[in-house]
Amino acid sequence: MIGPTLDTPLTRLTGVRHPVVQTGMGWVAGPRLVSAVANAGGLGILASATMTAGQLAAAIEEVRSRTDAPFGVNLRADAGDAGERVDLLIGNRVKVASFALAPRQELIAKLKDAGIVVIPSVGARRHAEKVAAWGADAVLVQGGEGGGHTGAVATTLLLPQVVDAVDIPVIAAGGFFDGRGLAAALAYGAAGVAMGTRFLLTSDSSVPEAVKRTYLGMSETVVTRQVDGMPHRVLRTELVDGLERSGTVSGLVRAVRNAARFKKISGMSWPAMIRDGLAMKHGKELSWSQVLMAANTPMLLKAAMVDGRPDLGVMASGQVVALIDDLPTCEELIDSIVTQAAEVVRALGGKLAETM
Numbered sequence: 001m002i003g004p005t006l007d008t009p010l011t012r013l014t015g016v017r018h019p020v021v022q023t024g025m026g027w028v029a030g031p032r033l034v035s036a037v038a039n040a041g042g043l044g045i046l047a048s049a050t051m052t053a054g055q056l057a058a059a060i061e062e063v064r065s066r067t068d069a070p071f072g073v074n075l076r077a078d079a080g081d082a083g084e085r086v087d088l089l090i091g092n093r094v095k096v097a098s099f100a101l102a103p104r105q106e107l108i109a110k111l112k113d114a115g116i117v118v119i120p121s122v123g124a125r126r127h128a129e130k131v132a133a134w135g136a137d138a139v140l141v142q143g144g145e146g147g148g149h150t151g152a153v154a155t156t157l158l159l160p161q162v163v164d165a166v167d168i169p170v171i172a173a174g175g176f177f178d179g180r181g182l183a184a185a186l187a188y189g190a191a192g193v194a195m196g197t198r199f200l201l202t203s204d205s206s207v208p209e210a211v212k213r214t215y216l217g218m219s220e221t222v223v224t225r226q227v228d229g230m231p232h233r234v235l236r237t238e239l240v241d242g243l244e245r246s247g248t249v250s251g252l253v254r255a256v257r258n259a260a261r262f263k264k265i266s267g268m269s270w271p272a273m274i275r276d277g278l279a280m281k282h283g284k285e286l287s288w289s290q291v292l293m294a295a296n297t298p299m300l301l302k303a304a305m306v307d308g309r310p311d312l313g314v315m316a317s318g319q320v321v322a323l324i325d326d327l328p329t330c331e332e333l334i335d336s337i338v339t340q341a342a343e344v345v346r347a348l349g350g351k352l353a354e355t356m
Contacts, residue, residue, distance in 0.1 A: 005041075019186075020334050020338070024100075032066075033330070034071050039330075040329075045072040047074050048085065057092070060073065075097060077101040089116060099118075121140040122139055123150070140170075140173055143159065150231055151231070154174075155173070169192075196316075200212075201216065204329055204330045215315065221236060224244055227314055232314075232316070238311075300314045
């Protein structure tokens, strides 16, 4: 379908047709979803935190076999092999490198020298100012409504702060699911929107159908620290309520078991996992118990998103889950968002003209 387009600094920077980004959700944002978003004109971001370097190389190759459109890869800035993965992106001429944390200044420079667009994700104005000063090309800012690791400030407050603070394109995340939200974000001065939960709930998502149906039947999310010691917005389920009631000791025992399971899946050695833990502790100023609990995140997400067992895992979700009741294709979703946004902008322009 060829519909309206919205030309923004984001579309010009990345070469995509529409200012709509699919976030790099672990276990969810694989080649199938990323390529579907790219073919629909949006910016798909491949999640690599749960992949080995070899798996990431294969995933990039698979995306390339499915689309000729630009796409991105999300990297863990604090990973011990972050430099190796940056080289992998450069060698494969990936268009966009996104980061969940601020990457080192030298990594930003290396990526930019290779012509790769660098887009870190932030949850505070000061973090946006830092990465902008270090040379980031754009920044993705997520408000507290968003799923997964999130902050306490609403998008409607955080977004204008960041837009006013930096001179690079700002992508708004947290609470977006339709064209009205895109129009509102553009009115705030953003260059586009990023969505996670909305793209998870598409027919192109590889998440098991039973899990998608669980999402569609839920309306309540909760921010818990019992998954990995940091604020994490997830669907409120019996498992999550049980985690909230569990004590510190049982949480640490569970984390040790999950660390061993993640070690087996990732192929990482214990020394490598310890090095990553040290980097995480330093970068986020976490306690050792929080670092240890971080092993829970990938395994509890995998139980639901890959194994199809929502009763045994957690399901990261933005608050917009309460407003979603369908599973469109990525093409249908993006076309509807951009069409509605264009209609809203035109309608507002007409109403304003009538009052002048």
